[in-house]
Structures are given as structure tokens and as C-alpha cells.
Amino acid sequence: MALLDDVIDASGGLARWNSLNRFTLHLSVGGTLFSSAGHAREFKDVTAEGSTRTQSVRFTGITGGEHSGSFQPDAITIESLDGAVLRTWRNPRLAFPEASSPALADELHLIFFCGVAIWNYLTIPFLLAHPDVVVEELAPWHEGTETWRRLRAQFPAHLITLAPEQIFYFDENALQRRTDHDLFGMKVTHYSWAHDSFGGIVVPTLRRVQTLQPDGAVIAKPVLMDVEIFDAVLE
Numbered sequence: 001m002a003l004l005d006d007v008i009d010a011s012g013g014l015a016r017w018n019s020l021n022r023f024t025l026h027l028s029v030g031g032t033l034f035s036s037a038g039h040a041r042e043f044k045d046v047t048a049e050g051s052t053r054t055q056s057v058r059f060t061g062i063t064g065g066e067h068s069g070s071f072q073p074d075a076i077t078i079e080s081l082d083g084a085v086l087r088t089w090r091n092p093r094l095a096f097p098e099a100s101s102p103a104l105a106d107e108l109h110l111i112f113f114c115g116v117a118i119w120n121y122l123t124i125p126f127l128l129a130h131p132d133v134v135v136e137e138l139a140p141w142h143e144g145t146e147t148w149r150r151l152r153a154q155f156p157a158h159l160i161t162l163a164p165e166q167i168f169y170f171d172e173n174a175l176q177r178r179t180d181h182d183l184f185g186m187k188v189t190h191y192s193w194a195h196d197s198f199g200g201i202v203v204p205t206l207r208r209v210q211t212l213q214p215d216g217a218v219i220a221k222p223v224l225m226d227v228e229i230f231d232a233v234l235e
Helices: 002-010 014-018 107-123
Strands: 022-030 046-051 057-061 067-072 075-080 085-090 134-143 146-154 165-170 176-183 186-198 201-212 225-234
Touching: 002 134, 002 146, 002 165, 022 107, 046 107, 057 107, 067 107, 075 107, 085 107, 107 201, 107 225, 134 165, 176 201, 186 225
Parallel strands: none
Antiparallel strands: 022 046, 022 225, 046 057, 057 067, 067 075, 075 085, 134 146, 146 165, 165 176, 176 186, 186 201, 201 225
């Protein structure tokens, strides 16, 4: 597909991506999804290490530097700094919250959500070339004075994502700028910008998640999630 080829080339190329195995990110994550659940500073100034080939992310420095958290599709764990497992959640899933509690109230749910989000953020657009991901190009979208091209992607069940169907927007340089999907019963959009190159791979270092109205208009506040990547190593 021409658009997907352009997007992958703009982000560093499939050959370079396939030569990589691991990533290390220094980042902060916040927003009302976190503060409303009592985790306003849980993921501030943390390190995320993981695999580019399999869904695996380990966070160090969470809960004020006291704990580590590990995401894999079949298990979430919280560990002490010396490696002792404190809590485990087997076969996790992204669930709708009960009416009386925030979506990410449990720290295990928080680690699962961040693990899924960060791994997918880093691996897109290369993940869209996975043979089990169904991709189609949609009509262009006018964002302010710019025209962005779009892809709809349907993800298979064995790839853990925030939503099985997502729409990705790319600017005139074929860089990802927006993503729309369902989340916790809401329509949301992720804006991404401030792209930088790390190890030959172009990554958006800033991302903001906001709610969408039924007509597609963006609700400016509250900001559900903010992600800032300070540094990245891909090898």
C-alpha cells in the first residue's frame, strides 16, 4: 500500500526497524486518567525498557522510585527494586471500569494500560505492516489548514492494543500526527508531534489524548493522557 510504504519510510524504514531488538525510553506520563485514579505522579520520570519484537515492557521508577512494573500479554507484575514479586495479574485485559471507580484505580491496571500504550506508540507505524493487521486507506482529512492522509487498521486478538480498530492520520511528511479509537466507552483522539530520530527511527516525543464529541470535534479539556519522551535508545 503506497501510503503505508511512505509512512514506514518516513519513520526510518522497515529494514532499519527489523534490525532492532530492544528499546529504552526515559519518559513521563500523566493526565486526568491518572490523577482521577490517585496516580498523578505514578509515571513521572520513569524508564521503560522492552522488546521491539514481542509485547514486553518493564517500567522502573514508578511509585516515586519504589517499585518496578512489568507488562506482558499473559501477566502483569509489580516488583520491589530488588526483584521480589509483590503482586501479579494473570491474563490481563483492558476492562471497562465499574461506575464507582476510575478506570486505572488499581496499580496493576495502570501498568497494563501504560505497557500497552507505550509499546504500541513506539512500534507504530511498523506494526501496521504485520501480516495479521488489516489496513485500508481512507479519504484524506482536513486538519485546520493541513490535509492529512489516513489509514484504518484492524488488529488481531493476539496483538494487545488499546482498541481493535483505530484510524491513523499522517501529515504531508508522512509522519503520524493523530490516532482515533474507542477507550473506556469514550471516543478519543491522540495527537502526536515533536518528532525526533533515535537510532535511525523517527518517534513523536509528545502525545496528548483528548475526548471526541459524536461529530468528531475535539474536546480540549480535560486532557486524558500526556506522554513526553525525553530520550530513547533503540538497539
